Amino acid sequence: MSSGGGGLVDGYRLVVFDLDGVIYLIDRPIPGAVEAVARLHAGGHAVVYATNNASRRSSEVADLLTGMGVPARANEVLTSAAAAAQALRDRFPAGSAVLVVGAEALRAEISEVGLRPVGRAEESPVAVAQGYGPQVGWADLAEATVAIRAGAMWVATNTDRTLPSGRGPLPGNGSLVAALRTALGRGPDLVVGKPEPALFATAARRAEGADCLVVGDRLDTDIEGAGRAGLPSLLVLTGVSGVADLLVASPLARPTYVSFDLSGLFDPTAVVRVPAGSSVDGGWSAVAGVDAIELDGAGAALDALAVLCAAAWSAPSPPDGGFPVRPATPAAAEALRALDLTG
Known part of the structure; x- marks a missing residue:
């Protein structure tokens, strides 16, 4: 169920990051972000930052990132x-x-x-x-x-x-x-910003044909924009969109991978490809009923997420207000707590 034996980022030469909700929140780096970018630089990966925030110039964003411990140049920042x-x-x-x-x-x-x-x-x-x-x-x-x-x-x-x-x-x-x-x-x-593909298309051209991965926290901008640009994407759950949003995402706004945070770039156990190959996989099974999805089995929370996506995305249409998810086992209840699906 995970991205494979090596780290997810091993398959990509360029990583395009959204900023708010991925690298920082307002003026503070999100835990693990500084270390993740440093690891990418050390591994020879190119990095670009694409943001819809129009309140700062590229040079100002680069200075902000550098001040947070994320060395960045103005030409690495694409703003709307x-x-x-x-x-x-x-x-x-x-x-x-x-x-x-x-x-x-x-x-x-x-x-x-x-x-x-x-x-x-x-x-x-x-x-x-x-x-x-x-x-x-x-x-x-x-x-x-x-x-x-x-x-x-x-x-x-x-x-x-x-x-x-x-x-x-x-x-x-x-x-x-x-x-x-x-x-x-x-x-x-x-409209020039995400989810329009212009920012991502510009970033991809810089890769000169190399594989490019988009990392974002919003389904309706980052992930849909990557989809429109024909690029694979990683949704991190550190910003706006959550798992409940993911289950009712439109086809174009569905990511390729999901991770709780940027550790999913490197740790194959911290990221999952969505959806699962079927609604029965990784020790879990999920069945979409008329008004809810039932999760059964045991295993890693991200693997549970992959089968939940498989069940939800194959359903004819979500009920009003989205898909409630009901646990059939104590392990399922624990996974739903980890996924913030207990409301």
């Missing part, structure tokens, strides 16, 4: 802010006005590519670039609404509904985009 700026550069003449809704980092990226960031609809912007910024308010959204209605192209850096924090998920850029969507009656003309 830079990707949005490059997309606009390719569409409009140098010097064109772009109304920026977001953090200073997005304004800086717009300037870097030769466009002119503005803050008012009266300045006749050719486009609106919208990214997350903690100070974004009603007045910013109002200016964007007026500019878009006047014909400006609407480009969103990303549509993450939430972002992780020490107090739990908080509103992300997708929540701000939703406010404009409500006011305008339509969505953005272009």
